Amino acid sequence: MISVDDALDALIALVEPLGTEEIPLIDAANRVLASDAVARRDQPPFAASAMDGYAVNGAEADQHAQFKVVGESAAGERFAGQIKAGQAVRIFTGAPVPEGATHVVIQEEIERRGDLITITEAQNVPGNIRPAGNDFREGARIAAPRLLRPEDVALLASMNIARVTVYRRPVVALISTGDELVMPGETPGPDQIIASNTFGLHALLRDLGAVPRLLPIARDTRESLEMTFKLARGADLIITIGGASVGDHDLVAPVAASLGMEQAFYKVAMRPGKPLMAGRMGESLMLGLPGNPVSAMVCGHVFMAPMIRAMQGLPADAAPQRTARLAADLPANGPRQHYQRARVENGEITVFDRQDSSLLTILAEANALTITPPNAPAMKAGETISYLPL
Amino acid sequence: MISVDDALDALIALVEPLGTEEIPLIDAANRVLASDAVARRDQPPFAASAMDGYAVNGAEADQHAQFKVVGESAAGERFAGQIKAGQAVRIFTGAPVPEGATHVVIQEEIERRGDLITITEAQNVPGNIRPAGNDFREGARIAAPRLLRPEDVALLASMNIARVTVYRRPVVALISTGDELVMPGETPGPDQIIASNTFGLHALLRDLGAVPRLLPIARDTRESLEMTFKLARGADLIITIGGASVGDHDLVAPVAASLGMEQAFYKVAMRPGKPLMAGRMGESLMLGLPGNPVSAMVCGHVFMAPMIRAMQGLPADAAPQRTARLAADLPANGPRQHYQRARVENGEITVFDRQDSSLLTILAEANALTITPPNAPAMKAGETISYLPL
Incomplete structure (x- = not known):
């Protein structure tokens, strides 16, 4: 491990x-x-007014000073001429400031009679003008990679x-394995359950920007698994769910190996989700997730999500963990890293009592997975713990 | 206001x-x-094994006890018979527990020779079985509304x-207004700028689950605005951007009124984004956003997002604010609620120095909008402030 x-x-x-x-x-x-x-x-491509008002020469913008309004500068159509002494131009937010003007008096600070305006308040000169290039200059860069x-x-x-x-968006083939599975909407036999992992992972993959493809359920025979792997050809990533443990019916590893899978690793010291497998299979990557519903989703967040981000050029640390204060004491951990379903609200995180890896109801109530490293000592309420948001 | x-x-x-x-x-x-x-x-629909191992009668599961393996229960195909005294059934994770069995010995805790197994470790009985209905019972409910x-x-x-x-997903018509605007990729005249708000709001709307429709830019004439409003017919929400201030060229309010808009309110005491307008217009709702790029996006987060959530049946408080510790002092606020671009990292939030509402570069650097209520007193570094995540 x-x-x-x-x-x-x-x-x-x-x-x-x-x-x-x-x-x-x-x-x-x-x-x-x-x-x-x-x-x-x-x-802006030109000096632009930040307000609705009157453009004037700032040197003349004294309280009580009077100006003659000689034209208008609107967004999209500037005043063509140049402002001379004693002149003002009516100007609107975003409009180009006319030549000769260095200040905009906001319209609430003038009195207007016909074509004459009088400044009623003392001015902070120059003001209410955004210089050209104030936001960015031609040639400014948004650096890649960036989500x-x-x-x-x-x-x-x-x-x-x-x-x-x-x-490019990663194309991901999703393969559920197991004779016990039927699709939602089908009538299960007495020994069967409904395939749920593929649906949850399908949704998670879409959120991550991938293009998931749901393949037919592979049955617990070499032939069925081989056929399904063939259907997955061309995918950037092939994800199998289930059949990756050491049970006599777990065929994913031997069948994948027979199809050329170079296994990078097999078991990971974590709870839930120990039987995890990954490697390269021809042009595709392959990730074998455990079949347990909660384990599959947890491994989806912990392992699949960083892979999908990396395939899209993002750094591996692009899914930052967060921290919160524990609402209650947490016992010491065993030798495997422990991901526990929890609910975080207002910076305080409550780890649920029931953590059996078959409980999807608890997963759906959770909005976080707390992370406890291997052999971590017990923690007290109020201490800070890291978590992955769900 | x-x-x-x-x-x-x-x-x-x-x-x-x-x-x-x-x-x-x-x-x-x-x-x-x-x-x-x-x-x-x-x-599970039946009592299921939580591990790979051997199903036995728990009353017999003593350390050193020996059993004869009489069959197998696999996921999808149970052992058909009943376990009798001294018998065990090979069982795999998720498989139905056979009749007569009340305990599963994990495979690491037995020795097997031919059809005989011996328990090598003391057992906690009963163990490693998930009772039927352990996750949920038939009739269990997931309550609506729920994202x-x-x-x-x-x-x-x-x-x-x-x-x-x-x-249903809300259909939202997006109307930019203004003679100064051209679409990205076009060649702007000397007095023109590029329509950016509609693109940012379009992306935000998709994230919120809406179906945005980008309409042609409306020019600063009654005819152009009326024509564009007509193109928006059938939308659940019509959003205009710009033209909602009090400038002489701001035609949205009078044209919308002439088309039957019942205005609910007009100006909001906030920075940025004062000129905001909302009402009902026939079968559609109408929201008039300010034309300033940053104001439009801020109002999108503050007002449009809760509307879109409410249209989808979510409660109005479904976009919870978060809190973080201020990295530096913040001055007292004026009479308008102030949304400031900021960057939050590891629970600490840095409010940017430059807050001019024309600066999209600052908005793109931000991942949060701090919220300062009207007339709030100055705050010290380390104090807790509310923010909207971006």
Whole structure:
């Protein structure tokens, strides 16, 4: 058995970032930028008014000073001329500041009669003008790799970048194994249960930016597993669920080996989720998850998620752990790293009493997995513990 | 001007949850459950082994006791008979426990010779069996409304629920207004800038589960705005960006009024984002956001996001604020609620120095918006402040 950290290092060492593709900006959110994006212009491209008001020469902007309004500068259509002594131009937020003007008097601080305005308040000069390039200059870069959020998309748009180069989304084949499984909606036999892991992992993979493909359930025969592995060809990552323990019916390892799987490691010192397997299989990576429902989802968060991020060019530490204060004492841990279902609220985390790895109800109540390292001593309520958000 | 809280209450009062639809479970993640989901069976449906080992009568499971292995119970195919005195059945994780057996000896704690096994360790009896219904019973409910996460999808699958009733996704029309705007990829005139808000809001809407529709940019004429509003017909929510201030070119309010908009409120005491407008317009809701890039995105998080959640049947408080410790002192606030771009790391939050509402670069660096109530006193480094995660 190897440690969780060593297993993660081995997994990440297997991964190469996938190729890249150019896509429209409108579809760029939640994708990972693969090449630096370079601003195609200054923003603002001209000195712009920050307020609705009147543009004047700041040297003249004394309280009680009077100006003649000689024109208007609107967003999209500037005042074409130049401001002379005693002149003002009506100006709106975002509009170009006319030549000769160095200050904008906000409209709440003037009195207007016809074409004449009088400043009613003392001014902080210069004010209410955003210089050209105040936000960014042409050539400014958004550095890759970067997971693009809505705020990044807005910034890219303002840089006049209509297409971006991003990493390809990983195609992931999901294979459930076991004679005991039927799909939701089917009528199970008396000894059967419903395949649930593939559905949970399918949803998690979509959240991570992958393209999951649900394959038919593989039965506990070499022939069925081999056929299903063949259906998975072309996937960037093949995930099997179940059949990876040491039971006499666990065929995933021998069948994968016969199909050329080079196994990187097999068992990981963790609870839940010990029987984990990973390696390379032709053009695909292969990850064998335990069949236990909770174990499969926990391993999905702990191992699959970092792989999917790394395949999209993100650093391995891109899923930061968080910390919270324990609501109650926690006993000392055994030799395996322990991931426990917990609920964090207002910075305080409650570890659930029932942790049997078959309990999906407890997993659905949880919004966090606390992380207790191997052989960690007992912890007291109020101490800080690391967790993975769910 | 009304307070942010009053504006939010008014907005949520405008919203009715949308209708519902039944969808396949495979597409249910990130949707909101609209009717309680009811388990169609017990899980596990039978007493199941929690380990690979040997099922025996617990009363006989003494250290050094010997048993004859009379069959096998595998996941998906149980041992058909009944265990008699001195008999054991080979059993695998998840397999049904045979009649007559009350305990599973794990395989590491026996010695096997041919068909005979001997228990090598003292046993805690009964052990390693999951009773029927241990996770949930037939009829167990997942209560609506509930935003479905991958863990919920796994649980729903295990309940044999293949289709779920969820709230419909809100269709949202996005209208940018202003003669100064061109779309990314176009060549702007000397007085023009690139429409960025719609792209950022489009991405945010998708993250929130809405179906955004980007309409053509409306120009600063009544005709153009009216035409664009007509294109928006059928949307559950129409969002305008810009043109909602009091400048002479701000036509959104009068044109919307002429098309029947019943305005719920107009200005909100907040920074950035004062000119906000909301109301009902025929079958649609209407939200008018300020045109300033940062203001638009901040109002998107503060007002649009709770509306979209409420339209999907979630409670208005479904986007919990978080708290963090201030990295540096924060000055007293003025009369408007202040949302400041900040970066939170390891529970400590740094409010950026530059907060001008035109700076998208600062927004893209931020991962949080700190919330300072109106007239809040100055705060010291180390004090706890609320924030919205970005």
